[in-house]
Amino acid sequence: MTHSIPNLQVALDHSDLQGAIKAAVAVGQEVDVIEAGTVCLLQVGSELVEVLRSLFPDKIIVADTKCADAGGTVAKNNATRGADWMTCICCATIPTMEAALKAIKEARGDRGEIQIELYGDWTFEQAQLWLDAGISQAIYHQSRDALLAGETWGDKDLNKVKKLIDMGFRVSVTGGLTIETLKLFEGVDVFTFIAGRGITEAENPAQAARDFKDEIRRIWG
Ligand code: 5RP
Numbered sequence: 001m002t003h004s005i006p007n008l009q010v011a012l013d014h015s016d017l018q019g020a021i022k023a024a025v026a027v028g029q030e031v032d033v034i035e036a037g038t039v040c041l042l043q044v045g046s047e048l049v050e051v052l053r054s055l056f057p058d059k060i061i062v063a064d065t066k067c068a069d070a071g072g073t074v075a076k077n078n079a080t081r082g083a084d085w086m087t088c089i090c091c092a093t094i095p096t097m098e099a100a101l102k103a104i105k106e107a108r109g110d111r112g113e114i115q116i117e118l119y120g121d122w123t124f125e126q127a128q129l130w131l132d133a134g135i136s137q138a139i140y141h142q143s144r145d146a147l148l149a150g151e152t153w154g155d156k157d158l159n160k161v162k163k164l165i166d167m168g169f170r171v172s173v174t175g176g177l178t179i180e181t182l183k184l185f186e187g188v189d190v191f192t193f194i195a196g197r198g199i200t201e202a203e204n205p206a207q208a209a210r211d212f213k214d215e216i217r218r219i220w221g
């Protein structure tokens with residue numbers, strides 16, 4: 001097991017382009033990865049990716065499309081506008097994931113990667129098929145709606161995250177994260193923490209991003 005310091009990714013889930021761009025400008029340099037969030041992509045489309053790429057030419061940019069079908073087309077559309085990584089939902093077919101991977105690599109070269117978003121029911125047998133297809137990033141997600149319904153992070157989540165890491169995935173973790181929740185993952189080789197509202201809705205988003213980074217360094221450094 002390696003012990004690298006987890007990345008910090010900000011998710012821009014604004015309902016308007018201006019809000020997302022304003023937040024990106026405020027926190028973009030404080031984080032490792034910038035996400036064009038699902039909410040905003042559904043509102044404004046991959047223009048969001050294009051603006052983020054022009055603002056941050058060197059950062060990793062993720063299009064959180066949660067793509068379920070037409071993987072090749074969706075990946076091409078986002079990658080040609082500058083997305084390095086794109087998400088596919090775990091219930092998408094392997095051909096959808098493979099088509100997305102091919103398209104994102106064609107446009108972005110070695111930087112191009114597909115991430116599998118884990119929601120609802122999925123199995124470790126399926127996860128092995130994703131690895132076999134050349135996909136080695138997964139996102140372990142507590143959905144907003146599950147959190148609203150009273151779910152919390154717990155051992156059941158940590159055990160699944162650890163098993164995915166043991167299988168060879170780089171695992172990102174997300175869903176209502178705060179600076180206080182990070183310590184739950186102490187000792188786990190998380191690849192990236194993805195925070196949306198915990199950064200963008202803070203009184204001082206740039207300071208919140210720095211606080212996340214400091215806490216990550218404190219725990220994993
Ligand atoms: C929701 C998402 C969000 O981008 C992710 O969960 C981060 O948002 P927050 O920290 O606000 O929960 O993909 O499906």
Ligand code: MG
Nearest residue numbers: 011037038064
């Ligand atoms: Mg997201």
